[in-house]
Amino acid sequence: MFQSQPPECPCISIIIPVYNAGPYLGECLDSLLSQTFQDWEAICIDDGSSDESPALLDKCAAMDPRFKVVHQQNGGVSNARNRGLEHIRAPYLLLVDSDDWLEADALEQLYGSIRENGGDLVIFGHYFHEFHRPEPRTCLPWFSPSGPEKRKEPLGFRSMTRITSYACDKLFRSSIIREQGMRFQEGVGIGEDLKFILEYLGYSQTILFINRPFYHYRYGAGITGSHQTIWKRMTPQGLLQSLDALTPLCASLPLSFSAAARRQGMSALLYWNLRHRKYMRSIINCMPRKERRAILSRSRLPWWPLLLKSSPVHTSSVLLRHYAVQPVRAFLVRAKAAACRLARRAPASIHE
Template sequence: MPQISVVLPVYNVEKYLKQCLDSLINQTFDDFEVICVNDGSTDSSLNILEEYASKDDRFRIISQQNKGLSGARNTGMNYIKGNYLLFLDSDDWIEENALELLYNQVSNLDSEMIIFPYRYYNQETGKYNENDFTKLNMFDSSIDNKNFNYKNIPEIVFRIPHESIKLYKVETLKKLAVKFPEGLNYEDAYFFYKIFFKLNKVSIIRTPIYNYRIRSDSICTTGSEKSFDIFKILTSIENFLKEDKIYDELKDEFILFIVINLKFVYLRLNESFRNQYLREIKENYEFFALNQINKDHLATWHFDDRVFYNAIDVSNNGVEFELNYKKGYYEFLANHYEGVINHLQQQNQVLTQENDSLKEQLANTSIKNKFKKIVKL
């Protein structure tokens, strides 16, 4: 029985698949299996999988008609034999010591989930990018090298990356019987939070071990009609928060999470869908408690999230919203930079006065000035 099972959904990724598979073959930890779910690929992806499986019996191939990412992951989970599970997207890749670091951590702490940092890789520019979010800087050092649960970090539970690139304890997953919602985008958020709030032993590592490829044709970068799935996902999360009777204690942070995700989708949405999108926000306005926002909590939001929320509040259609959002955004920036300019001008005046004072002191103490005083005597 392998220690770690890697579930690898594969659909038409012939350009990137070998890099992904090579990153697995080159792991410094070798007690793992890879469940490759060929999700109806029509390119040469299956041929590539067969090539690798013929050389390494840790790779197993399951072929099925196309069910999408969620369907492929769910299928893969039916075949795993390991004690721990890692999901890996087939256009991404992991560092060579990734599985070793994860296994060492889980061996020491017996965690039910391990959250780890990752890096974005821009396919078009060839550049890597990290930020406070991907580096897990929302966690302070007090939770390092120990297990925690959501009660220990209530103020940041909805700021944690919810992509399913985590290590999961298989025994726990089987008890919870959680599956990805098939046919929906943004399935990662549902899967993560459905599990996360049930766990008592979560830990993190600080080393970035996962490389997340950003490409123009991926789901997260296309603003199609499937973007409206965000409403179903957010509704599902709210429902199980209420079922578990933890909604009230997390309400303020969850409302901010809703606004951030609505904004994330809007900024990528095709313009032809924006009227419809705003209508759906308005229809869910009270259900998402957007009319019950704590004003003190609102003041702590990032300005862009506040501007987005305020534009929703005063707009009746997509055109109005677009104008109000831009107007609020530019007004904030104008006021912000006006304040910055005024502050810099005041600092400049202070420095000018200090400089003049210094010049006067130097003049009074200079040899030339002393000589003039002697002559006068």
């Protein structure tokens, strides 16, 4: 375990936006209290909750001074995160959703890795818990079981294709966010993480990948991740605003990128759009046909600019990976897992 710094100088700030998370909030807070690394602060933003969440947060803050609780009227997750950004003091920042939780050694491993290896951004694996599946899926930055656990890479096509479009599996440098005045775009229900990450990458040079899962992401809990829930709480105008916010991303790569890096970034962005197209389509398909048609006619992802501005080699690589390599790889992983399950269930030989 690392030596603790004085309470006034934590090593990691953790922002937790909380809105009616009562059934899951206790597990989230307990995962912080059980960390093997002690030098952290948790900034919990109660975003106008009407359940037992505010009382639970206040109780936790009274027991442990590392918890700071801010109560406010409901403004959405981006507004709550922005409020939390005003209070961070540590050199590193972690974003945690109130219905998720961390492995006990997550903070120790993350802090030790970035201190030892450097990097402007740390990407790590996570467990993906779906309510209709008994066992979680393990999502890692790369699939090689025999490869190194940690890998530091310069920002480019290869590294960007390993970066997910949500913020909870990343450790950020607070200095970059503070110096560039970065904030999450409020009023956008889908894609706010993606915009924030792309902006952050514009001020980053190197990415540190850790091929271990530290974060437990709960999907379909009614708080985050449910397509039907998102549609019910979003108006068609809100969804249109979210889709429109994604449209100019291909032109938003910072001018500090070299021409080659911008081409690689375009290809990686195309890869992201392809990868998350199924998710976006599933949300849109929940809408009434008339409203869906109006939104699709007004807001389209810029496929042709991406294709034209990217180099043919990178674009071809992106398309090949999305439509051929990834499906084959996913099939082989599922086949191997099924074979392992059958082997465990097989009766022992009478000759053994």
